[in-house]
Amino acid sequence: MKKLLLLILPLSLFTSSHAQEQYEINFYPGTGAYIETIHTPEAHWAVFQNMIWKIDRVTNELNTYHISKLITNLEQFAYRNFTDAIALEDGRALFFTSGSHYLFFEDGQFRIETNSQLFYPVIHAYEEGQLTMSISHGSKVATFDLATEYLAVEDLAGNPTDYARRIIHIDNEGYHWIMSNQDGLRRYKDGVAETITDTLYKVDPPNFFHRFTTDDQLALWWDNDNIYALHNSEWTVIDLLPFDMFIYRSECTPDNTLLLYGARKVLECRVENGQVKLEDISDQYSPLALASIQLSSPGEELQLFYQKSTQELWQQQARELPQKIGQLSLAPIYHYFVQQDDQGRIWCLSAEEPFLLVDDQWTGMAEIFPANMDRIVGLLMLDDYQPLVLQLASNFQSNLQLYDNGQWQLLYPEELNSFAPPLNYQRLYKSDIGDIWALDVAAGFSLFQNRQRFDFRTTDFFPSPLFINDLYENGEGQLLISSDLGLYILQENGNYEFRSFEDLGVEISNTFINAARFDENGAWWFGSGLYVYRYQNNELLQFPVIDNPELFSVTVSGIFPLASDDVWVTFGSHDQSFGHFNGQSWSYFASQDYDLPLSYVQSVVKEPNSNIYWASGLNGLFKITIGDDHLPEISVEDYAYTVFPNPSCCTFTVEWEQVAGEVILSLSNVLGQPVRELLKRSTAAGTYRHTFNRYGLDSGTYFLQIKEGDRTKTIPLIIH
Numbered sequence: 001m002k003k004l005l006l007l008i009l010p011l012s013l014f015t016s017s018h019a020q021e022q023y024e025i026n027f028y029p030g031t032g033a034y035i036e037t038i039h040t041p042e043a044h045w046a047v048f049q050n051m052i053w054k055i056d057r058v059t060n061e062l063n064t065y066h067i068s069k070l071i072t073n074l075e076q077f078a079y080r081n082f083t084d085a086i087a088l089e090d091g092r093a094l095f096f097t098s099g100s101h102y103l104f105f106e107d108g109q110f111r112i113e114t115n116s117q118l119f120y121p122v123i124h125a126y127e128e129g130q131l132t133m134s135i136s137h138g139s140k141v142a143t144f145d146l147a148t149e150y151l152a153v154e155d156l157a158g159n160p161t162d163y164a165r166r167i168i169h170i171d172n173e174g175y176h177w178i179m180s181n182q183d184g185l186r187r188y189k190d191g192v193a194e195t196i197t198d199t200l201y202k203v204d205p206p207n208f209f210h211r212f213t214t215d216d217q218l219a220l221w222w223d224n225d226n227i228y229a230l231h232n233s234e235w236t237v238i239d240l241l242p243f244d245m246f247i248y249r250s251e252c253t254p255d256n257t258l259l260l261y262g263a264r265k266v267l268e269c270r271v272e273n274g275q276v277k278l279e280d281i282s283d284q285y286s287p288l289a290l291a292s293i294q295l296s297s298p299g300e301e302l303q304l305f306y307q308k309s310t311q312e313l314w315q316q317q318a319r320e321l322p323q324k325i326g327q328l329s330l331a332p333i334y335h336y337f338v339q340q341d342d343q344g345r346i347w348c349l350s351a352e353e354p355f356l357l358v359d360d361q362w363t364g365m366a367e368i369f370p371a372n373m374d375r376i377v378g379l380l381m382l383d384d385y386q387p388l389v390l391q392l393a394s395n396f397q398s399n400l401q402l403y404d405n406g407q408w409q410l411l412y413p414e415e416l417n418s419f420a421p422p423l424n425y426q427r428l429y430k431s432d433i434g435d436i437w438a439l440d441v442a443a444g445f446s447l448f449q450n451r452q453r454f455d456f457r458t459t460d461f462f463p464s465p466l467f468i469n470d471l472y473e474n475g476e477g478q479l480l481i482s483s484d485l486g487l488y489i490l491q492e493n494g495n496y497e498f499r500s501f502e503d504l505g506v507e508i509s510n511t512f513i514n515a516a517r518f519d520e521n522g523a524w525w526f527g528s529g530l531y532v533y534r535y536q537n538n539e540l541l542q543f544p545v546i547d548n549p550e551l552f553s554v555t556v557s558g559i560f561p562l563a564s565d566d567v568w569v570t571f572g573s574h575d576q577s578f579g580h581f582n583g584q585s586w587s588y589f590a591s592q593d594y595d596l597p598l599s600y601v602q603s604v605v606k607e608p609n610s611n612i613y614w615a616s617g618l619n620g621l622f623k624i625t626i627g628d629d630h631l632p633e634i635s636v637e638d639y640a641y642t643v644f645p646n647p648s649c650c651t652f653t654v655e656w657e658q659v660a661g662e663v664i665l666s667l668s669n670v671l672g673q674p675v676r677e678l679l680k681r682s683t684a685a686g687t688y689r690h691t692f693n694r695y696g697l698d699s700g701t702y703f704l705q706i707k708e709g710d711r712t713k714t715i716p717l718i719i720h
Contacts, residue, residue: 021580021587022627027596028362029066029620030331034249038087039297044304045093045105046295049081050619051330052095054105055295055304055313060325062313068597068619070110071101084123086131088146096121096133115151117142124170138166141176157188171216185230199235201228211250211258218271220258222247227260229269229276236276243267243280246374248334248351249293263352263374264290264366288314288322291366308333308352309364310716331621332362337603338616341381343672344608348621351375354389356670357614358703360623363716365670367700368403378428380436385671390428390438398425400438400448403671411436412453423455431473441468461494472518480524482516487524487535501526504540506533515559515569525567527556532569532581534561543567546579548588560604568604568613578615580626598622640687641713643704649720653691654678656706660685664707667697667717675702694719 032049039045046053052065067080080099087093093105098120104111118135121142125132131144135153143152158165158178165180175187177196184198201221210221221228222240229236240247245262252258257270268281282290292305292314305314305322313326334351341347346357353369354376355362368387369376377398378390387403388411400411423446425438436448444457445468458466470482481488486500501508508528516526523536530546546556546569556579557572565583576599577590591598600618607614613624640657654665665679678692697719704717 021582023587023589023594024625025589025594025596026623026625027620028329028331028623029064029068030335030618031333032081033334034293035082036085037293037295037297038085038093040087040093041091043093044295044297045085045087046293046306047082047085047095052082052085053295053306060304060315062326062328064328064330065110066619067097069595070103070112071097071099072595083120084133086123086126094146096123113149117151117153124167125174132170134167138168139163141167157191157193158183158186168210169212169216169219171212197230197233197235201226201235201237209247211252213252213256213258215256217256218258218269218276220250220260220269222260227269227278229278231271231276232274238269238276238278246351266290286322288316291364309366311355311362311364327361331616332364335616335621336377338605338614338621339379339603340605341379343381345381345672346605346607346614347379348616349376349379354379354387358714358716361716363701368670370408373401373408377426378438380428380430381672382430385673387671388428388436390425397422398438400425400428400436412448412451423457427471429471429473432475433473435473437471437473439468439471444468445471461490461496462488470517472522472524474522480518480522482518482524482526484516501528504533504535506540515556517559517561519561519563523561525559525561527559527569529555532556532559532567534564543581544586546586546588548579548586558601562604562606566606568615570601582626596622641706641715643715643717646715646717648694648717651691651693652717653689654704654706655687655689657687658683658685658708661709663688665690666705666707668703668705670701670703672703678704 029051031051035047035049037044037046043057044055046055050067054063054065055061067082071080080097080101083096083098085093085095095103095105096118100116100118101112101114102118104113120137121133121135122138123131123133129146131146133142133144134140135142139156140153141156142154156165156167156178157176158180159182162180162182165178165183167176167178169177171177171187173189175189175194177185177187179185179200181200184200185196187194187196209223210219212219217231219230224240224246226240227238229238243265245265247260247262249261250258251261257268260267260269265280265282266285267278269276269278288305288307291309292307295304295306296302301318303316305316306328307314311328311330311332312324313328314322315325316322332348332350332355336349336351338346338348348355348357348362352374353364353366355364373389373391375392376389377392380388382388389401390398391401392398399413401408402411421443423438423440423443425440425446427439427441429437429439431437437445438448439445444455446456447454458468464485466483466485468481468483472480474480477492479490481490486498486503489497489499506528516524518524523534525532525534527533532543534541554571556569558570560568562568565581567581569579571577571579576597577588578598578601580587597619598617602616604613604615606612611626613626615622615624640655643652643654645652656663660683662682663679664677666677667675669675675697679690699720702717702719703714705712705714
């Protein structure tokens with residue numbers, strides 16, 4: 001190992017001032033998984049994991065209620081979500097959470113109550129003012145009296161020594177269906193037991209991922225590989241892999257068929273001539289309905305849709321085209337994290353498709369990502385606007401897909417004769433020399449180079465198990481590997497150097513460090529306790545201690561270095577707080593300061609040439625603006641810029657307001673490739689309107705951009 005020359009730069013290089021910067025935070029809450037829609041006389045209620053929507057039946061006015069605003073005990077927020085809801089005859093709506101809360105909406109407001117026994121409740125039956133529910137993930141059954149709000153809890157029927165038994169259903173005859181590892185699937189009523197089936201499949205925990213028809217004749221369970229259908233005590237196992245989809249939600253139709261929804265696919269399961277049939281019926285849906293959740297009650301002419309791909313609310317009436325009635329200020333559904341591509345564009349990676357930030361709105365890229373391209377966890381834009389995505393497939397194995405000449409293709413799959421366990425990637429990198437790296441944090445990494453794939457497993461060349469935090473190829477034939485044990489420098493010949501934290505002169509309070517990564521220049525950043533370090537070219541830079549008294553005895557748990565004078569950190573504490581270093585001092589802000597759930601932050605990126613940052617967390621996205629000193633004197637929003645009709649079938653009209661000078665109107669596709677320059681001319685100040693023909697433009701989404709001096713603004717334009 002080479003002898004290290006370490007220079008620890010003195011703290012005096014930084015000022016000791018601790019003045020707080022001014023932060024403005026806009027919260028774009030994440031809805032979480034869709035649960036169901038209930039209907040009261042005054043409103044439709046769409047219930048999601050983290051949010052409730054109230055849509056007025058008369059005005060279509062939308063009100064959203066995020067769980068962090070309803071339940072303010074943020075310390076335990078990560079363990080809470082809505083689990084079930086019901087509309088009552090008196091017009092009230094009742095909502096249950098996993099964290100022992102229930103909410104009555106009555107007289108125009110929520111009343112929040114708590115019962116410690118109501119842990120993860122699910123409603124199974126409603127009769128004569130009483131709800132019969134499963135609680136504690138189905139391990140107990142409870143009766144909730146709506147008049148007294150008294151909860152009576154009782155043990156499940158069946159063998160009490162079998163702690164795996166769960167209640168999953170109450171049928172129309174009042175039987176409790178209980179699934180047990182020892183006894184199979186049975187139903188119980190008044191002490192009488194009937195065996196449904198002795199055979200069980202991968203349906204644990206059984207209250208997840210299952211659905212019964214209203215007439216109790218068909219029941220479905222599913223995992224990533226198969227659908228398990230139960231009819232007349234007989235199982236039918238259907239291979240899900242040929243459909244190439246992950247099931248996000250299910251629905252029972254009035255004619256007792258079951259619908260299973262993927263990101264942009266729908267499967268129908270039904271009983272036909274005594275046999276269970278499964279069919280892909282996606283072609284029966286319009287693109288809007290297929291990408292949406294229907295929010296109106298069955299049989300009503302008015303239909304309200306939540307179009308997930310563009311975060312919009314649409315309505316559709318019989319024999320009329322759908323109309324957009326609102327823009328939703330929400331994070332893309334099932335959001336993962338935000339990242340920036342080489343062109344400076346900001347993306348939000350989501351379980352359904354990548355979303356691109358366009359004029360402060362998230363626009364889905366469903367058009368270039370087919371229906372089986374859900375759960376994208378990494379994205380790179382290669383030369384010529386080619387997207388390369390890291391996809392978590394339906395069997396939870398990851399693969400790389402490249403978009404080339406209008407087609408998606410698997411990027412150099414692993415050899416079939418390989419006997420080593422497959423690498424399952426979580427992160428994707430592109431080096432300055434064009435190499436592609438894919439990282440499995442627990443097992444190794446792969447290099448994609450010159451149309452070949454080279455796998456490297458940590459057990460092949462490192463002497464001890466390690467967890468890899470990050471990779472960086474420095475262009476000198478070296479691969480830098482950030483691990484929980486220290487820094488590895490891997491040479492092209494396979495030799496490596498190891499530099500532990502102790503070698504760097506840093507005392508680590510525990511064995512493992514997770515807050516460690518490389519910046520775009522190859523500097524290695526890591527945190528220990530309340531210190532942040534940067535190591536590069538044998539020099540170790542120690543930043544000022546994070547000495548906020550409110551952060552006593554906590555440690556840096558996440559680090560996001562954008563530059564030496566622009567560093568963001570999160571802390572391993574229940575405070576859910578951020579720290580920001582501006583080159584001189586640290587500033588702090590926490591959930592309680594802004595009444596926001598700043599928990600489990602996964603990424604931070606900065607908009608180019610601005611003081612605006614985007615951060616992704618467990619509960620949504622955060623737009624953070626620091627101060628107002630660098631805001632432009634003239635804002636784009638001060639000038640009108642619209643396009644109508646949008647969507648358009650034939651022609652579209654652009655109206656804009658400008659100061660004197662040159663103006664350029666242009667169209668690009670969803671990849672950012674230039675498609676057409678619509679207009680370029682110099683004009684006097686004023687308001688202008690121009691109509692264009694869509695001739696030669698295929699149906700799809702385009703970006704209509706106006707450039708005028710230093711100002712640009714972009715609007716998504718849909719051609720159908």
